[in-house]
Structure formats: C-alpha cells, structure tokens
Amino acid sequence: MQSFLENIVTLLPGGGLYYLLIGTIALLESIVLVGLLVPGSTLILLVGFLAAHGKGDVTTIAISAFTGALIGDMCSYVLGCRFGTRLLHSNLFRKRLGLIRKAELFFARHGGKSLFLGRFAGPLRGSIPFVAGCSGMRPGAFFNNTLLSCILWGIVYPGLGYLGAASWQKVQQLTGQFSLLLATLVVLFILNSLFWKKLFPRIVKRSQSLWLRLTVAWLSFLHRPGITALSKRFPRLWTFAADRFSLKKGSGLYLTCGFAFSTLFSGLFFWLLNSFELVSRVDQKIYTLLGQLHHPLADRLMLLASSLANLPALLIICGLLLLWLVLNNRDFSAAILLVGMGGGELLVLLGKLLFYRLRPEPFFAQLQSTSASFPSGHAFSSLLFVGLLAYYLFGALRYWQSRLLMIILLSFFALVVGLSRCYLGVHWFSDIVAGYLLAATWLTFLLTTLEVRRRFIGEFPWRSGWQPLQLSARQRYAIMALASGVALYAMSYYLLLQLGLL
Template identity: 30%
Template sequence: MSIADTLFQLAPSPGLLLLIVTAIALVESLALVGLLVPGVVLMTAAASLAGHQAMSLYPLLVAAFLGAMLGDGLSFLLGYTQRERVTTLWPLSRHPEWLARGARFFQRHGALSVLLGRFVGPVRPVVPLIAGMMRMSPRTFAWANLVSAILWAPAYVLPGYLLGRTWQKLLAVPEELEPWLIGLGGLVVVLAVVFSWVRHQMTREGGVYRRLAWLSRRSPMGRRLWRLLAPAHVDEPPLASWLLLIVSLGAFSAWTLVVIHHDGPLAMDTQLAGLLQTVTRPGLVAVGQALARAGDLLGVLALVLPWAIWLLWRRQLAVVRHLGAGLLGIALLNTLFKSAIGRVRPDTPAYLADSFSYPSAHTSTAVVLFGMAATFVSRELPPGRRSLAYWAAIAVILPMALSRLVIGVHWLSDLVGGTLLGLVVCALVQLAWQRHPRPSLRPCPWHVLGVASLVLVAARIIWFAPV
C-alpha cells in the first residue's frame, strides 16, 4: 500500500472534514486562542486531505468562510462586551504587547484594519478584539468582516487543496523507501515539537525554568552555580543553550561509541544504502552532486562572503568572529574525528580519496552555518516568529545532508554524527555570544545579500569541480 493510499484511508469523511475546516478557520480567527494555534499549517493539512479525496471545492470555501466570519465576529463581541476584562484574560495578561501591537495597527488603518489584519499574522486574531474594545460600529465591522472572509477563504484553502490533488504524483516513490520516508518525516516532526516545548520550558515562563530557579535559591552553592552560568549583563543563565550543549554532547559521545564498536557500517546503513542503489535516478544524483558542491569549502565561502563583507562594513566584528570561530572549529573537529576513527566511505570519489566517512563534514558544517544564521536572525524577530528562522534552517540542512546518501559517499550514521557534532559547536558559539550584550543587526539588506550568495553559489556549482 502506498503512502497516498494510507493517507486516504486515514482521512475523515467529507462531512467531518468540512466541520474540521470550519473549526480551524474559527479558532484561527478567534481572539486569545488564535494567537496560539498554527492555523496556516492546520488549514493547509485539512485542505490537502480534501483535495486528495477530490471533494468539491465550493463547500470547502464556504466552510472556511463561515468559520472565519464567526471567529472574527466572536472576537469583536468579546471586545465590545468585555472591554474592561480583556487585559486580565490569558494569554493577553502575560503578553500585553500583543494588544499594544494590535491597537497601533487599528489606529493606523481604522476600519480597513479588520480587512487587512486578517492577512497579517502577528495581529490577525487581535484586531477584531481591538475593534470591539474601541467601539467600532457593528455595521461597519460586519461589512469589513464579510469582505475579508470572502478574500481570506480562497487564499488559505486553495494552496492546500491543489497540493492534495497532486499528492498521488508527488508521493509516487518506491514502496521500499516509504518506511524510511515516513520515519524521517515523523522524526523531524517529533524533534521539532520537543525542541519547541523544551525551548519554552527554559524561558522565564516555563515550568522547568521556574523549578530550577527555585532550587538554585535553596542553597549557597545553587546560587553560586546560577550566577556562574549566567552572563555578566543578565541575572538568568541561558538554560536552553546549556541544555543543547549537554544533550548534543552526550548524544554525540554515545553515538560515536556505537559507531566505533561496530567497526563498520551499521545494519541500517547497509540496508538504506542498498535501497538507494536500486531506486536512485539520474536527476536525483545530479541534484545531490550540486548540493555537494554547494556544501564544500568553496560553496561555504560563496555563501558567507557577501554577508561577511556587509558585516565588516557595518563593523559587526563580533558576529564575524563568532561565525568564523564556529566554522573553523567544526572544520578542525571534523578532521580530528575522521582521522581518529578512520571509517571507510561506502564510495570514494577521486576528490575524497584522502578523506574518511565519520562524521559527515557537509552535514556538520551545514548545521553550524545555518544554525548560527538562524540564531542571529531570530534575535531580530518578534518572539512569536522566531521559530520560523529555525524551520528555514532545517529546510536547508535536511536536503543537504540527505544528498550525501544519494551520491553514496556517506552512511546514514555519518549524518547522525555530523548533526550532533554541529549542534555541539552551535551551542558553544551561542553560549559565547550570550556572554555580552549585543547590538541589533538592523537594518540589513538581506534580500540583496541573499541574492548575492545564491549567485556566487550557482557560479561555484557550474564552474568549479568538487573539493
């Protein structure tokens, strides 16, 4: 049974799916709750299931329209009738800046804010609430709500619906690879959820943080350790960074011992390598070769060069030092572990004749480069959008790592070791960065720098041989 057939069997009935779409649209537009729900992801998933079942598009659009109308209407009613109590309700009581941001948006755009706000993520569920608190005319709000819902429903439903209609073609992969793809997808989702949960627990609002802070105050040694771990300019230690260092270092050490103990490829390595040899296509190998060139020394230099020049021009020397230290550190560690362990590659091209397999240098370097970039970028984003930087980093790192399997120069366990080693270096660089207060990187012409990096990487892929 294919993945598409499995998803079809697990999908709810058309009637239930319409109710789910209505509920997602309602909750995503609802004040308070909508701030915490990933509505775009849920709506895309539900619309994709509807498209895969070849459901009629019009009932789906009507369901999304009704849910969006009802959600904004209830939010407006809440603000209109509970004006004095809104600021005491969770989560707005913990995040008053959300209301302040919505109020500024409403004051700037007036009645149009209800129409525009539905498409602006940070203020989407708050604007109708603000409109009610500001005593906006119910008739004016009703018209704005109607028009915005008519525009919103197709904008949010159509991409997922069209994706669902093409699932069968997109998921037409050999059956032997389906368990690996399902496992990889599940692992990425689980790790992302765990990472988000742990990251929240390590903030001042998290339960783990509060318990550790309480324990540290119970003894003089605990207070000294708390102050030792904390940077000089703040009172709290960066627990998330320390936890990342401890977990990744422990996991890398344990995984390396497993690799050394087997003295050769693991069972999962040989099984996956055999499958890839039977199903790999020329186009996929060409993509893997291109990613291999993008991730080698010349490719990394091409990626970093425009940003390094801009940072030097802006006198952001601390960023350049930390970025350079991270890349140099991972290069030295890769060389050290490859020489010490001496694991043979599954296939050794001429340009890799003097290089061993474990850990994957491409993977570890990508984790360090894009992990550090995500860290720097996330500092410039609002708290609710910082996870987007890390998701973008994962979207780049994952195909670059998997390309090493496609072209046959690494085992799967090499990629695992490279990822863990890269996380160790990321944690060390982040801890060093957090020791002192840092200025903002804004304003940054990231569009121009991004295009420049892509042009240089494309030139490197086309004109230079792999190194």
C-alpha cells in the same frame, strides 16, 4: 474516479453562475461567525481540483475567489466599525466569545500583519477583520493589508487543488520507497518539534530546580567551620574557585557552564570513537536499510538537501548573514561568524586526518569522494551554521512562538542534511553523529564567547560601541534586498547545477 468527478460536475451550474457561486462561497467564509458554517477553503480546493478536469477556467476561478474573499473581509470590517460593541453583547456573539478573544489577542500581537496571517488561520479568518474594525484600524491600512492576503489566498487555494489534480497519476506512482522516505521525514519533524516544544522546556525547568537545590546546599557547605577556616588559610585559591561560579564576572558562571557543556559533548565524541565495534554494526544496518529506500524523486530531494551544506552554498548563505551583521554594526558577531565557520572547517579537516576512516560505497558513482569519512563535514557545518544563525536571530524576533518555530525549522534542516548524507551513501551514521557532537562542542565555545561578550562588554579588548557604517534603515534594507536577490540567484544556479538541470 473519473465517473465520480463527472457526476459532481453535472450537479454544478455553468458559465457565470459557477464563478458567482465560487465568489459567494469565498465571501460567506470571510464574514465573522458565518464563516464557521461554510467550509470555504475546502470547497475552493475542490473547485481547483475540478478545474484541472475541465470544469471552469482556473484563472477566472482565482479572480472569483479573490473578489469574494475581499468583499467578505470588508463586510466583516464594516460590521466591526459600525456595530462592533452592540454585536459583542448579543447572544450570538456571546456563544463564540472565546473565538473573538483569540482574534483580539492575535490582532494585538501582530497588528496589521494579522490580516495577512489570519487569512490562512482557519477559524480566525472572518474574526480578524471584524476585530480590526472594532479596534478602529484606519480603512486605508486595513485595505492594503487585506488586499495582499486575499490575492494570495485566491491564487494558492485553487492552485493547490489544480496542481494536486494535474499530478494525480504521478502521486499514485510515488508510493513505496518514496512514501517510506516521506514518512521518515514526517516522523523526524514531529520528534524534533516535540523535543523543542515539550522535552526541552522540561529539561530547562528541571535544571533550574536542580541548580536552586545545589545553590542552597553550596551555601550551607560554605558556612561550615572547617570550610571557613580553609578559605581564610588559602584566600587566593578560594577566591579563584568562587569566581568561577560568579554571575558578576564574564569569566564566572557563564564560562563555567560553557566549559561544562563543551566537556560533555567532547566526552560523547570520544566515547563514540571507543565504541567502534558496536557503532560499526549499527552503521552497517542503517546503510543497508537506507539502500532500500531509493526512488528517483527521493534521490533528487536528498541530493538537494545535501547540496545546501556544500561549501559553495555555505559561502553564499554565510556571506549574506555576514553582510546583515556588518550593516547592523554587529562587528563582534561578524568576527565570530568568520572565526567560527573558518575554524570549524579546519577542525573537521584535522579530525579527518587524525581519525582516518574509509567512506562507505556511495549509492551514486558521481558522489565518489577521496576524503576521509569521520567526522561528517556536512553535518558539522549545518549544525554549526544553524546554531549561530539561531543565536543571531533570537534577539531580532519579538515573540517566543516565532523563536520556537525558528529553532524547530533550523534544527530540522540540520537533521535532514545529516539524513541525506546517509541516504546518499557517502557517510556512515556514526560519521553524522560525530559531526554533530564536534559541532556542538565548537558551537558551545562560540556561543559562550558571544554571551559573555554581550553581558560583560568591558572585559574584552574590543572597541565598545564602534559603528563604522552610519546607514539609515532604508539604506540597510535596500542593500540587503539587493544582496538577497544576488544570493538567491547564485544559490538557485548552483543547486540546479548540482541536480544536473543545467
């Protein structure tokens, strides 16, 4: 490997010519269409890799890459401003019209942010500045947005190559058990993503189709002579039953669906309890399997994931979310967060007392616990919190791609927390599943309450439109920025304590 690198280094120029070459590569990759022929990002990564082996100074490399990228973006912008219409009708651009259209849609969707995002979006890297110029974006706004993206790109790409080379020997040592754990996490992430991207939309579509057929069958059933006579004979009972499927009342279909899902999840929870023999065999096999995956770095990673769902960490995160809700005068949502998380902890405590089950022998002595194992409080709290967080943020995100990404990441976090508890040996696998099912039951109840409140605000004894805090957007942002800084410091300090680094 070392001799191969030495052969590459001898072929490259030295001194200022080397840095000029780096800047030229970054410049060419940033020019519309030309960048498709120049693998600039890959080459800049390689340059960072070589810097760790003595070829050039990594700081000067970053400055050269940033300068070239900025000049390239500005060239593409000027081309769009001055010659955009003429170039779009040329034969060269017609062959790549699909790429230009994608860049136009991306720019229309994200505005000035697209210059930052597009810098890290591969083929769109040179097209976005060109489209910005064609659309008549002001030079000052363009420069401000592209400057930040070029600075970050100039630091990140050489830096990744440099860090990758510096840790080359360490990477070779992290094979075996750690590789298996990484593979498990990758597979878990892929399966989770496929569920939300592919399977869940199909389930929703099938459910809508099934609901339509049931509605038609129900209406046909209601018009039968015998049913009509029954409704006239028992009008109050009939009205009560019909109201449970009404979309005009908060106590109608939404409440019925919430009750149905709560019943489903609670039914699965009690089925798990009644399948103790089968579950015990599965638990033991998974416990034995995970015991073979241990590696010092993997242990730290899983301990970190588990610590994020500890009570102090949850209090920090929930406090920040609560402040955001209060500042935005979402008083009912704030109340649900308090009741939901607090009531959830009591629900888990009650479950541990009722279904007392001994924990497995933990793989680390410092994690020994005297509390019951079933259900897992960490699994419960992580799923409950990310479910409420996703609901609160869903309306704040405008685009469905952002919403989908949020759901994928939050659900993956909850899954990793559950995996970490099994990996550390402090819970059986069935404890984790039970925690998720219990959380899903409680979460369904809370989300149903929130949704009914949102759609039928007049049906609840809660003051409508109450806004105790009259703050400007700038004041809210300032308070949230300060609180986020404090929360980040507190969370970092706590996690470092948990990892034994303080």
